[in-house]
């Protein structure tokens with residue numbers, strides 16, 4: 106069995122934890138996020154006949170991205186960058202976190218998720234803002250942790266990218 | 271050679287002296303000859319330097335050790351050669367290899383088997399040991415309450431420590447390389463737990479600014495301990511229940527070290543494919559150790575108490591069973607000897623014993639016999655037909671029942687004869703003959719020694735009466751006062767006689783006989799005697815009697831009086847009235863004294 110560690114990165118309250126919850130019902134409670142700064146879940150996927158155990162690290166961070174422990178990023182084979190479509194500033198944070206990730210773990214695949222698509226009417230983030238990231242990401246997707254839209258597909262896409270690399 | 275040269279330093283200079291011509295050379299030779307020789311020889315050795323096998327053999331063991339400590343390149347270079355050598359060796363002399371491997375394999379297999387056996391026996395033993403004790407009962411209760419299997423509860427309580435899970439974790443990624451669990455442990459989310467263990471380590475390390483090599487060594491959560499062994503690229507997290515011994519740590523560390531040595535390349539190049547680490551399973555499983563609390567030797571107290579109770583119960587039961595048996599045989603003996611009861615068979619019917627046979631209604635109640643021996647009466651039933659027994663005892667019983675003899679009469683049976691002894695009223699005796707003959711088994715009656723109290727009384731009264739005499743004065747028919755009183759006594763006797771006669775069914779006449787003394791003329795004397803008899807009769811006639819009849823008669827001169835003739839005293843005794851009972855033995859059935867009213 107192949108195992109891969111991935112991280113969820115994004116500003117505070119963009120919906121990282123909600124996205125993971127959409128995918129799995131984990132064994133650890135959310136309180137680990139605030140105490141240890143991370144909550145880990147596992148999700149078994151089958152990608153083209155290949156079993157893959159995805160170990161998802163949901164990192165806790167308020168808007169000061171430096172508080173994300175670099176050590177938690179270590180060993181990741183990919184990551185998910187989350188932006189809250191209703192908050193412009195989350196784009197900046199995502200960019201910085203992306204830089205940090207690339208610096209710490211190297212050029213690994215990532216997907217860029219614009220979350221809260223169900224609130225699309227309130228969106229303030231526009232495409233040009235994310236063009237930099239968009240070029241590097243293996244997938245850019247508008248998702249909603251609330252409705253579940255695009256969530257599984259995003260994880261699958263990242264898995265495929267990781268297996269390819 | 272060397273030795274010779276050194277010991278005689280004079281000879282070489284002589285040799286050089288022959289060769290050289292210059293003085294300087296000579297001088298040099300003279301001064302430095304020994305050193306020169308040594309230098310020459312050194313140069314020669316350096317020019318032709320080859321490491322001899324001797325030198326290599328001296329350093330080879332240490333060299334290998336040193337290099338192995340430094341890195342595993344030596345190992346790497348040895349592997350292919352060793353493998354080839356081994357392959358060749360097997361090809362050339364397979365017997366040799368199989369001979370040398372056999373003992374190892376054999377013992378390994380034995381070890382594995384015995385371990386499996388031991389584990390099985392241990393859990394069996396524990397279950398058995400504890401299932402009997404008080405402790406065991408408590409645990410059974412606990413198992414019942416918590417719904418867990420009893421074996422598991424026993425395990426939890428008797429465990430000193432038990433390694434429940436091992437996580438072999440890739441250090442950099444926190445990914446789970448392999449995972450083993452003790453039997454009965456269920457786990458979920460090992461991959462996530464593995465990541466979490468790494469994260470917590472990082473967290474602690476970062477929080478307290480420890481270097482990369484340091485790490486969390488153990489965690490404690492309630493009864494669980496997690497020991498974390500650090501390696502350069504992998505960590506081994508061990509979940510232990512209970513209190514593990516320190517030496518377990520060495521085992522774990524050694525395991526991790528040897529895994530590192532074996533999988534160093536795979537660990538370095540780990541990309542998430544854990545397939546290669548599947549082979550680590552046996553090593554990890556070796557660490558799944560456990561130790562149980564030793565039970566003190568000897569039988570548990572509760573078990574002993576239980577045994578004692580059982581024994582006591584058994585004893586009690588045996589005692590009662592034997593008592594029961596004793597009572598039963600006693601009962602059979604008694605009922606067998608009991609007159610008027612004949613047991614023909616004993617049958618078991620619906621869990622109780624039923625006696626079949628015959629019983630005289632006058633025989634003892636068999637239930638009472640049961641009661642007397644103490645046997646519980648509802649365990650026995652009776653099916654006894656009534657019959658009349660002719661055994662002497664039963665005939666006697668029946669005689670008593672039929673005849674109802676007064677206490678003064680003794681009844682006995684001699685063969686078919688009934689013997690009556692003692693005394694009884696005339697009324698009872700007069701009926702007894704007839705009644706006795708109606709008793710089955712009686713054909714004769716013997717009453718020789720049976721006294722009729724009424725007859726006896728009658729005789730007594732008759733004697734008393736006949737001894738009475740009423741005396742008159744000379745020549746007179748008149749009664750003196752003294753004699754008048756006597757007549758009252760006579761009257762009383764007569765009344766009693768009258769009653770007895772009624773009882774005996776006799777007609778009774780009493781002769782009232784008057785006498786006179788020989789003094790005087792015969793005719794006068796006759797008259798006088800008659801007069802006297804009538805006088806007494808008159809007095810005694812009132813009140814009337816039931817059957818008694820009085821007859822007065824003058825007897826003239828008293829015939830007895832003559833024997834004492836001449837004496838006034840004798841004559842006086844002749845002037846009298848005497849009585850004589852004349853029985854008229856009419857035979858008629860006796861009647862109640864009060865029934866008969868007058869003649």
Ligand SMILES: Nc1nc2c(ncn2[C@@H]2O[C@H](COP(=O)(O)OP(=O)(O)O)[C@@H](O)[C@H]2O)c(=O)[nH]1
Pocket residue numbers: 115116117118119120121122123124220221222223224248249250251252
């Ligand atoms: N409407 C809507 N709300 C969302 C969505 N995803 C997350 N939220 C809400 O955003 C808040 C923060 O979410 P959380 O998952 O804790 O964000 P995190 O800090 O990135 O882990 C919560 O109140 C969520 O209910 C979404 O797709 N739609």
Ligand SMILES: [Mg+2]
Pocket residue numbers: 118121122123138163164165
């Ligand atoms: Mg969160």
